[in-house]
Amino acid sequence: MVKVSIIGATGYVGAELIRLLYTxxxxxxxxxxxxxxxxxxxxEVYENFLGLNLVCGDEESAIEKGDVIFIALPHGFSEEISKKALNSGKIVIDMGADFRLKNEENYKKWYEKEFECKNLHQLSSYGLTELNRERxxxxxxxxxxxxxxxxxxxxIYPAINEGIINESNIIIDAKSGLTGAGRTLSLSSHYxxxxxxxxxxxxxxxxRHxxxxxxxxxxxxxxxxxxxxSPQLVPMNRGIFATIYGDITKAISLEExxxxxxxxxxxxxxxxxxxxxxxxxxxxxxxSNYCNISLHVDERTNKLIVCSTIDNMIKGAAGQAVQNMNLILGFREDLGLEALSQSF
Amino acid sequence: MVKVSIIGATGYVGAELIRLLYTxxxxxxxxxxxxxxxxxxxxEVYENFLGLNLVCGDEESAIEKGDVIFIALPHGFSEEISKKALNSGKIVIDMGADFRLKNEENYKKWYEKEFECKNLHQLSSYGLTELNRERxxxxxxxxxxxxxxxxxxxxIYPAINEGIINESNIIIDAKSGLTGAGRTLSLSSHYxxxxxxxxxxxxxxxxRHxxxxxxxxxxxxxxxxxxxxSPQLVPMNRGIFATIYGDITKAISLEExxxxxxxxxxxxxxxxxxxxxxxxxxxxxxxSNYCNISLHVDERTNKLIVCSTIDNMIKGAAGQAVQNMNLILGFREDLGLEALSQSF
Amino acid sequence: MVKVSIIGATGYVGAELIRLLYTxxxxxxxxxxxxxxxxxxxxEVYENFLGLNLVCGDEESAIEKGDVIFIALPHGFSEEISKKALNSGKIVIDMGADFRLKNEENYKKWYEKEFECKNLHQLSSYGLTELNRERxxxxxxxxxxxxxxxxxxxxIYPAINEGIINESNIIIDAKSGLTGAGRTLSLSSHYxxxxxxxxxxxxxxxxRHxxxxxxxxxxxxxxxxxxxxSPQLVPMNRGIFATIYGDITKAISLEExxxxxxxxxxxxxxxxxxxxxxxxxxxxxxxSNYCNISLHVDERTNKLIVCSTIDNMIKGAAGQAVQNMNLILGFREDLGLEALSQSF
Amino acid sequence: MVKVSIIGATGYVGAELIRLLYTxxxxxxxxxxxxxxxxxxxxEVYENFLGLNLVCGDEESAIEKGDVIFIALPHGFSEEISKKALNSGKIVIDMGADFRLKNEENYKKWYEKEFECKNLHQLSSYGLTELNRERxxxxxxxxxxxxxxxxxxxxIYPAINEGIINESNIIIDAKSGLTGAGRTLSLSSHYxxxxxxxxxxxxxxxxRHxxxxxxxxxxxxxxxxxxxxSPQLVPMNRGIFATIYGDITKAISLEExxxxxxxxxxxxxxxxxxxxxxxxxxxxxxxSNYCNISLHVDERTNKLIVCSTIDNMIKGAAGQAVQNMNLILGFREDLGLEALSQSF
Incomplete structure (x- = not known):
């Protein structure tokens, strides 16, 4: 059994990781x-884990005990922790935003912060499994x-990569369930x-996305x-549904x-x-860890409309992290992620 | 008291009309x-109307008894009824789609049907109160x-009318609550x-919209x-939220x-x-009968984003019908429509 | 127009009062x-009141300006305010719990507090309109x-008063929507x-009820x-549904x-x-301000089962307060409360 | 791999069985x-099963191919099918009500039907795993x-078995999510x-329960x-929450x-x-397949109040069926049922 630690285990992403890794x-x-x-x-924090013998300790000890370290903290805290963990030879999977941008100018502009450990940013790989598997x-x-x-x-990747649509004029109208807002209390997530x-x-x-x-x-x-x-909040717990609009730039049918x-x-x-x-x-x-995509063309306006949907907590967070861990450890990529989605 | 009749009173629009007209x-x-x-x-059909002494009769009698005739039927049934009612000197407010298009070619194309009583189509006025009040x-x-x-x-009307955005490339990403699907049972509205x-x-x-x-x-x-x-269904009872995207075509600030x-x-x-x-x-x-609109500009992409929202059953149906009736009868336009929206 | 003030206007009960009184x-x-x-x-607190020209002032001024003073504060604050208001000749309708118990021993036991102004407690009337109208x-x-x-x-009142059921062994299994928990943020009302x-x-x-x-x-x-x-929270905004069980103590049919x-x-x-x-x-x-009651008998176990339901924010709070105000001011009892409930 | 068949696979219970057995x-x-x-x-029936190579065939063939036959039909259809399957040496797990009552008089009274194959009723075991494991x-x-x-x-079983409460006066106030009403369309399950x-x-x-x-x-x-x-429907998809009331008949503390x-x-x-x-x-x-139980005593009225909750589709149907299959086949009892419940 490979040993894993979760730093920041009591936020929603941490809790979902525990749920997935448990099985x-x-x-x-x-x-x-x-x-x-x-x-x-x-x-005591999540009653659905009744009986799980896990105590919230400190970060040092979590780094020490695990072979794989998941970090599920708000952005801004991962660079230091990652450095320590990597120096101790651990694998780090950061669920926050600290390593998602490679371009430091972009990072400064959107996060108002500089890269602390520049070499880590070079070492890191963006964990969108299907597009970046080899890295x-x-x-x-x-x-x-x-x-x-x-x-x-x-x-939207295939449509852009194949030059089917104009890459510089894409609209993403995205709707998210409320778990996306996390566990922190606020009037906008008050029932x-x-x-x-x-x-x-x-x-x-x-x-910032x-x-x-x-x-x-x-x-x-x-x-x-x-x-x-355009991010929008809809009254459901889980799920993101992105309706993506692109201008079709060449003669191509929906079937193609x-x-x-x-x-x-x-x-x-x-x-x-x-x-x-x-x-x-x-x-x-x-x-489930699935991403479902449906394709539609409006011939009147020559638009490609892509509907893309995931469970924000699984493929959009904890599930994809497990998928990446499996990949790195040489396990079957879907280990622990076999669950089919709900029928109702 | 002006006498009103409702033809097709047991669908959702009819029921909402009863609720509003009752007060x-x-x-x-x-x-x-x-x-x-x-x-x-x-x-017996809507238990919230317990004790209301209203029996579902036939259309003939409804036309005869009322001074104002509301028609809340599926499209395709209003022309004949309207003709009869108008011939008897009644005012007709049709909630269906039969008179919404003036262009017969459009109507044929989208509804696969010809205008039966062409002169009625010329007589009719589109009941978008705020834009068509005088007619x-x-x-x-x-x-x-x-x-x-x-x-x-x-x-989106002011932005187009003022030439703020390109009128030929507008995207409307619209989200509707489930009452929009009406009372007819279907798997897609099964809880x-x-x-x-x-x-x-x-x-x-x-x-067809x-x-x-x-x-x-x-x-x-x-x-x-x-x-x-792009119409979309979200898990809530009432409401439409339209996110509208337009390409800004001139130098103008959000404030302007x-x-x-x-x-x-x-x-x-x-x-x-x-x-x-x-x-x-x-x-x-x-x-409520309100329409709330918020305005947003993405300077990166030079888009105007308008969020427009209504209660689909009120401003989007029965409420606007009452507003139009008030206008025609010379009543205060908000009579019976004073309710503020919910705080929670 | 009678002048009314609302003390504690930004909680849910206060906001619902504003909504009702506005019309x-x-x-x-x-x-x-x-x-x-x-x-x-x-x-700025409730955006559905956009444009209402009401500023949150202090209690003194609210007492001074109004003829009728609604108090929508947490319990424990009403005695002092009521005394001041009554001394100035105002009518006071307290939405909190401070005057609901006449028995001081009970009050001490359940609220851990003594009556401050004993005579006020004697003067006050419990505002359950239908049962206490004359007072x-x-x-x-x-x-x-x-x-x-x-x-x-x-x-349950008629069944007890008529001796139909044993008054000393009644079970009330009550389910409430989340507005019952108010506007205060907590994990148990986090969406x-x-x-x-x-x-x-x-x-x-x-x-304490x-x-x-x-x-x-x-x-x-x-x-x-x-x-x-037994109070229970169910995922809906409004409504209380009480399932009440009583042992039938005499020969009586459901019809009777x-x-x-x-x-x-x-x-x-x-x-x-x-x-x-x-x-x-x-x-x-x-x-709506209605209370609907359905009656059921289980002959196998000789139980009367009463289902009683209200909108917790209207008949269970702000609506009944308006009903009581109407009564005191000699208005038609349903003034401002004419709305029928929703059909969907 | 043991071969299993599902008869009546397109109802909600059948679909949940597929979801669980798939992993x-x-x-x-x-x-x-x-x-x-x-x-x-x-x-084509449940799009969440996209790509599963399962075609809806006939019952004969399902019986023939499987070693374990799950029957997920409305009551009244299982006796004949079970007889055939048992005669062919198969194991039968019936999700319907046909074998749940051993007392034929009771069955006649509540289901208005006689036992067709009396010996099957004697052979059958009630599948409440925890209480009937050996059989x-x-x-x-x-x-x-x-x-x-x-x-x-x-x-409620421990409280009755230990004589803690009066077994002849128990009230079960049960609340169920809407999946309990199944896939059949009806106004009462219209969103x-x-x-x-x-x-x-x-x-x-x-x-009939x-x-x-x-x-x-x-x-x-x-x-x-x-x-x-008292069964009640609450607006959520999954779950049953039973609030059970019993009269305590002996001196015993909540702790005991x-x-x-x-x-x-x-x-x-x-x-x-x-x-x-x-x-x-x-x-x-x-x-999850868990049943959580919390215990409460009202000393004022000497009642034991038990809150018991399950996922109606898992422990209340498909999950328990898998648990029973595991038991019969000698597998670890929780195989395929390891999932923890949701944290949010």
Whole structure:
């Protein structure tokens, strides 16, 4: 059994990691840490873990005990921890944003912070498994992608890479369930306020997932991608549904686009291209590591419309982290991630 | 008291009309009709109307008894009924789609049907109160707008009319609550299927509200408007939230756009332009006749993003019908529509 | 127009009062106060009140300006304010718990506090309109009932008063929507935690609504009522549904019990006894001031089962307060409360 | 790999079985049948099964191909099928109600039907794993329990068996999510009707789970159990929460009752007795095979209140069926059922 530690185990991403790793047949959680719940048993924080013998310790000890260190902290705290862990020969999978941007100018602009350990940023690999598998395999430091970027990039990458759409005028209208807002209390995630409501936030080009999407799409396609990104909150727990609009720039039919997508992802267990005429749906990926994608063309306006959907806590966070760990450790990539989504 | 009848009173729009008219101080419901529930008391169909002494009769009698005839039938049934009612000197407010398009070619294309009574189509007025008030006032036949068109047109009209955005490349990403699907049972509105789910439908330029939006926007702006329209279902009962994207075509700041919108709607009780920095939200219009609009600009991509939201059953259907009736009858326009939206 | 003030206007009960009073034709809100949002406009706290010209001032000024003073504060703050207001000749309607118990021993035991102004407690009237109408009419100080007590007492009072059931062994299994938990943030009202969840709280005889129910039922029936009370939270915004169990103590049929209830409430606009075979439902009272009651007998176990349901924010709080105000001011009792519940 | 077949695979229970068995490491689904979707691929019925190579065939062939036959049909169809399957040496796990009652008089009274194959009823074992493990192990025909009975019996059995409460006066107030109503369309499971609603059904001693609970509790405790049972529908997908009330008949403290329960279930992986002061919650069992139980005493009224909760589709149906299959086949009892519940 490979030993894993989770730093920041009491946030939603940490808790989802525990839930997934608990049933993973080749790893065991040997340590967890939490600043907010120091010395508490995990089942005092999450009652669904009743009986799990895990106590929130400190970061030092978590680094020491684990072979793989998952970091599930708010951004800004991972560089120091990663350095320590890597120096001790550990594998680090960071769920935060600290290593997701390679371009330091971008990072400064969007996070108002400089790279502390520049070489770590060079060493790190962006953990979008399906697009970066070879690099991830041989990496010791993974920048696990954000939820919106995972859903958006997987959904639009083939169309951009094949030059089907204009890469500089893409609109991503993304809808997220409330777990995306995490465990921190706020009026905007207070039940009576957000139930039976729907609204947007961070419009006007201000969400930090924008540079993550653009920079990584550029990395994979070598094109200057530019997106308009609108995050919105809908009253459900899990799921992201991205409706992505692109201007079709060449003569190509929906059937041909469908074939392109099928081919791009034909070996990918976790990516389903829905049969033409069917729609991707949140429910069909919820509680699973799948990303479902459906393709639509509006001939009146010559737009490609891609619906891409994931479970934000699994493929958009903890599940993809496990997928990356499996890859690095040489396990079957879907180990611990076999669950199908809910039928209802 | 003015006498009103409702034809097709047992669908969701009919029921919402009853609810609103019940507290209207200057009208009384004298007759309702229903094909599905003939001879039933309305409280056998909707238990919230317990004790209301209204029996579902036939259409003939409903036309005869009322001075104002609301028609809440599926499209395709209103022409004949309207002709009869108008011939008897009644005022007709049709909630269906039969008179919403003036262009017969469009109607044939999208509804696969010809105009039966061509002169009625010429007589009818599109009931988007705020944009068509003068015509409505003197009209005897109102084509009450669809829910998506109400929300979309109110949201984008000033920007198009002022030439702020390119009218031929507008994207409307619209999210609707489940009451939009009506009372008819289907798997897609079965609780366990649509709760905790989100999906799209009718993508690719196939929804019948497209010509309604384009034709009416053209009528008010004299521009050839072209839209990409994506309807989506979200797990809540009421509300439409339209996120509308337009390419800004001239040098104009968000503040200036805000001033334009403020001015366009300054006399409109039911239209709120949210202060800059605030977001329109479904909850802030739910259970009311208001339309809230918030404005956002993405300077990176030079897009105007308008969030427009209404209660689909009120401003998007029964409430606007009452507003139009008030206008025609010379009542205060907000009579029976005073309710503020829910705080939670 | 009668002038009204709301002290504590920014909690959920205060906000609901504003919403209801805004459309009341014979009163105007002249002042509101709030400790948490001093000097803020109400639409900075609740965006659905956009444009309402109400600023959160202090309590002194609210008392001075209004003829009727609504107090919507947590318990423990009303005695002092009420004294001041009454001394200035105002009418006070207290939405908190401070005057709901007449028995000081009970109050001490359950609220760990003594009566400060004993005479006020004697002067005050319990505002359960339908059972205490005559006293309320001539009262200047109303203790507006709690939400659970309103729903429970109205549901079970006729059965106890007529000796149909054993008054000392009554079980009230009550389910409440999340607005019952108010605007204060907590993990138990955090969307992702309580959505798709259901749980109980305060079991074992510890909820402060127990003495309120028992004491008031005793007052109206002259019997020593004893209840087991189980509050539970269900994922919906509004509504209380109380399932009440009593042991039938005499030979009486369901039809006869139904007739008893019909007769007790025959003149009550806001109380519906559902036809036998039908069930009370939250939706059929939601957004209205109604209380719906359905009656069921289990002959196998000789139990009377009463389902009683209200909108916790309206009949269970702000609506009943308005009803009481109407009564005291000599208005039609349903003024401002005419709204029917939602059909969907 | 053991071969299993599912008869009636396209209802909700069948679909949940497919989801669970898909990740079971020691069985494979070799055949499914469906009358409603004959010859369809399962992913045409449930899109979350996209790519699963399972076609809905006929019952004959399903019986022939499988070693274990799950029957997920409405009641009334299992006797004939079970006979055939048992005659061919198969193991049968029936998810319907046909074999749940041993007492033919009870069966006639509640199901208006006689036993067709009396000897099968004698052979069959009630599949409440924790209480009937030894019989199940050696059985070839399992009557898998209903969802309400599983939750209710596990929750109250120790208290009855130990004589802590009066067995003849038990009230079970049970709340269920909407998946309990299955896939069949009806107005009462239409989203806009049941969202933001809560109501009861089948009150007055008419629900068919009553004899199942009473008869089986009698079987395990040898006492004449009598229950008042109130099923209620709450707006969530999964979960049953039963609040069970019993009259305490002897001097015993809550702590002692807690110890009794702990001891009864100390070896049971899937049953959690919540620490005193904590509450069972639907979320803490949802998506898992666990049953969580919390204990509460109201000393004022001398009642024991037990909160018992399960996922109705897993421990209340498909999960328990898998648990029973594991037991019969000699597998680890939790194989395929390792998933922890959701944290959010």
């Amino acid at each position: 993973h047949s080749k790893v065991e959680i040997v340590a967890i840490s939490s600043n907010s719940f120091k010395d508490k048993y995990i089942d 991830i395999k041989s990496s010791k430091l993974i920048a696990n992608p954000g939820c919106y970027p995972t859903c958006s990039i997987l959904g 009576s306020q957000c139930n039976e409501d729907l609204t947007a936030y961070a419009l006007g080009g201000s969400h 924008i540079p993550e999407i653009e920079e990584n799409l550029k990395f994979y396609t070598n094109k200057e991608v530019k997106i308009t990104f 686009i469908f074939e392109v997508y099928k081919k791009y992802y034909e070996k990918e267990k976790f990516i389903n291209i829905m049969p033409l005429g069917k729609y991707a749906k949140v429910k069909n990926v919820s509680m | 209207h101080s200057k009208v009384e419901i004298v007759a309702i009709s229903s094909n599905s529930f003939k001879d039933k008391y309305i409280d 409505i006032k003197s009209s005897k036949l109102i084509a009450n707008p669809g829910c998506y068109p109400t929300c979309s047109i109110l949201g 366990s299927q649509c709760n905790e789910d989100l999906t799209a439908y009718a993508l690719g330029g196939s929804h 497209i010509p309604e939006i384009e034709e009416n926007l053209k009528f008010y702006t004299n521009k050839e408007v072209k839209i990409t329209f 756009i805000f001033e334009v919108y403020k001015k366009y709607y300054e006399k409109e009780k039911f239209i709120n332009i949210m202060p800059l920095g605030k977001y329109a939200k479904v909850k802030n219009v739910s259970m | 009341h034709s014979k009163v105007e809100i002249v002042a509101i106060s709030s400790n948490s949002f001093k000097d803020k406009y109400i639409d 309320i009419k001539s009262s200047k100080l109303i203790a507006n009932p709690g939400c659970y007590p309103t729903c429970s007492i109205l549901g 992702s935690q309580c959505n798709e969840d259901l749980t109980a709280y305060a079991l074992g005889g510890s909820h 127990i003495p309120e129910i028992e004491e008031n039922l005793k007052f109206y029936t002259n019997k020593e009522v004893k209840i087991t009370f 019990i139904f007739e008893v209830y019909k007769k007790y409430y025959e003149k009550e606009k806001f109380i519906n006894i559902m036809p036998l075979g039908k069930y009370a439902k939250v939706k059929n009272v939601s957004m | 079971h490491s020691k069985v494979e689904i070799v055949a499914i049948s469906s009358n409603s979707f004959k010859d369809k691929y399962i992913d 199940i192990k050696s059985s070839k025909l399992i009557a898998n329990p209903g969802c309400y009975p599983t939750c209710s019996i596990l929750g 806009s009707q049941c969202n933001e609603d809560l109501t009861a059904y089948a009150l007055g001693g008419s629900h 009553i004899p199942e609970i009473e008869e089986n509790l009698k079987f395990y405790t040898n006492k004449e159990v009598k229950i008042t049972f 009752i807690f110890e009794v329960y702990k001891k009864y279930y100390e070896k049971e992986k899937f049953i959690n007795i919540m620490p005193l002061g904590k509450y069972a919650k639907v979320k803490n069992v949802s998506m």
